[in-house]
Amino acid sequence: MLGSGGLFGFLRSFASTPARQPHFCFLSLRRLRLLPVGMVIHGEPGVLIISFGMLCEIKKDIQGSDDLLPVVLKSGKITYLRENKLGEGSFGKVLHYKIQDTSEDVAVKFINREEGLEELKMLKKINALDPDKNCFLKMLDHFEYKSLICVVSEKLDxxxxxxxxxxxxxxxxxxxxxxxxxxxxxxxxxxxxxxxxxxxxxxxxxxxxxxxxxxxxxxxxxxxxxxxxxxxxxxxxxxxxxxxxxxxxxxxxxxxxxxxxxxxxxxxxxxxxxxxxxxxxxxxxxxxxxxxxxxxxxxxxxxxxxxxxFFNPINTFRSKFKSLIKQMLCVDQKTRITPEEALNHNFITMKHLSERTKDPYVTSAREIMSVCEPVTTMQPDAPKSFFKKKNKRDPQHRGVGVFILNLNVKM
The missing domain is CATH 1.10.510.10 (Transferase(Phosphotransferase) domain 1)
Known part of the structure; x- marks a missing residue:
């Protein structure tokens, strides 16, 4: 983990690199109001853990300990004999069983009923695809045990x-x-x-x-x-x-x-x-x-x-402003932005903010823009060739290279 000091040091050095200057910037941990990370407790029934920087609730997968799960498990004419525990999945425990008649090893997953029925629906769809050919775990059987769903599958390594x-x-x-x-x-x-x-x-x-x-x-x-x-x-x-x-x-x-x-x-x-x-x-x-x-x-x-x-949106709004200014101040007049193009730029139209209707900054920006007359159809800009002869410039004043602009301006 970077830690708070290390993280901010990383962000400062990252933001200072021009080639990687982000339009969005990370918010501070204080603004995120994250709880401390590290108080993680797994496997305790109904416990709350602090994980991934947020408070999460862990549901009890299976009531009680593994000893309460059956030593002998019956499904129709098949009897399964318990061997040992293999692990835990998203919503259940997985135990190693043997089929009594054939001594075949299988894995039995015990799942809470609600989640089990949903997983069973997915497994039935997957089983119809040929699990061996498509690299999926193969389900062999399924049934109910008390309030649990039992899914029997091949035992892998x-x-x-x-x-x-x-x-x-x-x-x-x-x-x-x-x-x-x-x-x-x-x-x-x-x-x-x-x-x-x-x-x-x-x-x-x-x-x-x-x-x-x-x-x-x-x-x-x-x-x-x-x-x-x-x-x-x-x-x-x-x-x-x-x-x-x-x-x-x-x-x-x-x-x-x-x-x-x-x-x-x-x-x-x-x-x-x-x-x-x-x-x-x-x-x-x-x-x-x-x-x-x-x-x-x-x-x-x-x-x-x-x-x-995770990010500060203000810098995205600034980036659109910088984009427009760079196009206005383009040294090559042939590629310099035209009035028609500039009026359709996202900085002016705010089209890129159309989904942010509840953002206070966007609301304020739209109110300020209300003084402007709505722009509909504009006449095409005069051809560049019209100015060609009149705008001859001394070669020593012609710009060379790329124009780089870094404006720390709030719109």
Whole structure:
């Protein structure tokens, strides 16, 4: 984690670099009113945790301890015998069972009823696609146990996180990454054909089928957060920090591209043998993305309903003013902006602010502009050739190169 001093130092040095001068600027932590990070408690029933710089509530996945889950589990004519615990998913616990008659190993996920029914709906759609061919965990059976939904699936080997640890965090070679990337892309393509988005792709949700026999055969698991594409309307409770697409953080319109971002994070993490982006808090996460990949375009940021939690919008308004001035003061008169073009510039029309109807700054700007007569159709500007002979200039006064302007002016 950068820490508050380190973060502000980073932001100051970043903002002072002309080539990367952002139109939006980060807000201070004090303005964000974030709670301290670090008081994280996992696995306690009904506990509140402070995580990712915000106060979050953890729901109880399963009532009671693992010992309360059945040693013998029956589903029709099949009897499952409990072995041990394998892990926990988004909304449930996963235990290792054996089928009594065949000694076949299976994984049984116990899920709260409400979330379980939703996950089961997604798994049925995925099972219809041929999970083996499309690199998904295969569901074998499902039934109810008391108030829980039980999903029986094939038992896989190890998660990608487990394998990275066993390799002593030795990075994967690009030749090893290629088959993993191909299989993940096959899975994403299949999900897209049925309109589903996984929403929780990370190292722990990528498993090796049998790392000893098939070292690079992997499958995508845990569809507890999977959504149908139309239901992804600017929601923020998907993906984890470190794998969360920027459009999710900013509250922009979403689609299946959020999964591709997570796949990129997974592959980069395998290549580095550690998490590619910081997972301390959203603020550090976004700072790291900007540092490595540059400022997101204004047209993207202006779509976000939560972007102002991270950026100062005033600088976007200033950027439009600077854009107009630079075009007015263009040294090459042939490319200098015309009156018609200037009247249609975003600084004058404020078209880029059309969705910000409740922003106080925008409201004030529109009130001030009310003194201007509405501009409709304008006559075309006189041809440049009309002035060609009359505006001959001494060569020594002709401008050369690019005109750079840095105005710290508030509009």
């Amino acid at each position: 190890q998660t990608m996180s487990d394998v990275i640890l066993k390799r002593n965090q030795r990075p994967f070679d690009v030749c090893e990454l290629r088959p993993v990337a191909q299989q993940l892309l096959v899975a994403l393509r299949a999900l897209k054909t049925i309109g589903l988005v996984h929403c929780d792709i990370k190292l722990n949700n990528l498993m090796f089928v049998n790392h000893q026999s098939y070292p690079y055969k992997v499958k995508l698991i845990d569809f507890g957060l999977a959504r149908e594409k139309p239901s992804l309307s600017r929601i923020s409770d998907i993906q984890i920090v470190g794998y969360k697409a920027p459009e999710v953080v900013f509250g922009c319109p979403l689609d299946e591209a959020v999964d591709m971002w997570s796949v990129g994070c997974v592959l980069a993490s395998m290549y580095k043998a550690k998490h590619f982006y910081p997972r301390t808090c959203l603020y550090d996460y976004i700072a790291s993305i900007i540092h490595m990949q540059g400022q997101p375009p204004d047209k993207i940021l202006l779509q976000g309903i939560r972007v102002y939690e």
